[in-house]
Amino acid sequence: GQNIDQPTEMTATEGAIVQINCTYQTSGFNGLFWYQQHAGEAPTFLSYNVLDGLEEKGRFSSFLSRSKGYSYLLLKELQMKDSASYLCAVRDSNYQLIWGAGTKLIIKP
Amino acid sequence: AAGVIQSPRHLIKEKRETATLKCYPIPRHDTVYWYQQGPGQDPQFLISFYEKMQSDKGSIPDRFSAQQFSDYHSELNMSSLELGDSALYFCASSTQGGANEQFFGPGTRLTVL
Numbered sequence: 667g668q669n670i671d672q673p674t675e676m677t678a679t680e681g682a683i684v685q686i687n688c689t690y691q692t693s694g695f696n697g698l699f700w701y702q703q704h705a706g707e708a709p710t711f712l713s714y715n716v717l718d719g720l721e722e723k724g725r726f727s728s729f730l731s732r733s734k735g736y737s738y739l740l741l742k743e744l745q746m747k748d749s750a751s752y753l754c755a756v757r758d759s760n761y762q763l764i765w766g767a768g769t770k771l772i773i774k775p
Numbered sequence: 776a777a778g779v780i781q782s783p784r785h786l787i788k789e790k791r792e793t794a795t796l797k798c799y800p801i802p803r804h805d806t807v808y809w810y811q812q813g814p815g816q817d818p819q820f821l822i823s824f825y826e827k828m829q830s831d832k833g834s835i836p837d838r839f840s841a842q843q844f845s846d847y848h849s850e851l852n853m854s855s856l857e858l859g860d861s862a863l864y865f866c867a868s869s870t871q872g873g874a875n876e877q878f879f880g881p882g883t884r885l886t887v888l
Binding site for chain 2: 706707709767768
């Protein structure tokens with residue numbers, strides 16, 4: 667079956683760095699997405715990885731290792747507004763997005 | 776920039792009633808997706824359309840149907856509503872048949888009483 671694992675909840679301090687991990691087992695791979703979702707709101711696109719390596723976009727970076735079925739989202743200089751759920755999603759061989767359950771990130775002052 | 780539009784934003788229905796949710800994708804986006812998200816859960820893919828044809832089907836109940844019209848807007852029709860259908864329903868759109876990232880609408884919060 668298809669499976670995406672990420673921690674349920676993480677806590678970090680304002681101004682710090684946090685890494686959210688995602689491991690996946692899917693039927694085929696056509697890219698991995700990270701989305702941010704505030705409670706009751708729509709997911710918003712953060713990053714996309716299809717090749718191994720690190721993609722940097724401002725305070726956010728995403729890493730992919732296809733051989734390990736592993737990705738992480740790195741958030742630097744954390745701000746209170748970064749408190750949200752972070753969803754890892756993998757596009758399988760049918761170009762369907764398989765979603766992880768999301769990691770709820772709590773930022774403390 | 777234009778975003779995905781969904782209507783209504785909130786909907787309250789009784790059990791066994793019907794509901795129709797509408798989605799207007801970003802202009803020139805050719806693919807529309809429907810998702811159901813329960814509280815504290817990840818989005819569950821229901822169905823997608825590419826160029827007005829159904830392209831993929833997920834965990835959509837038989838009581839639900841959807842279509843995409845000539846102007847690319849899509850409607851999700853839900854019949855014989857059950858309490859468990861209460862959820863946030865998101866529509867997302869993308870280009871190139873889903874090769875690019877999906878942009879989500881604000882969602883419709885459906886409450887079934």
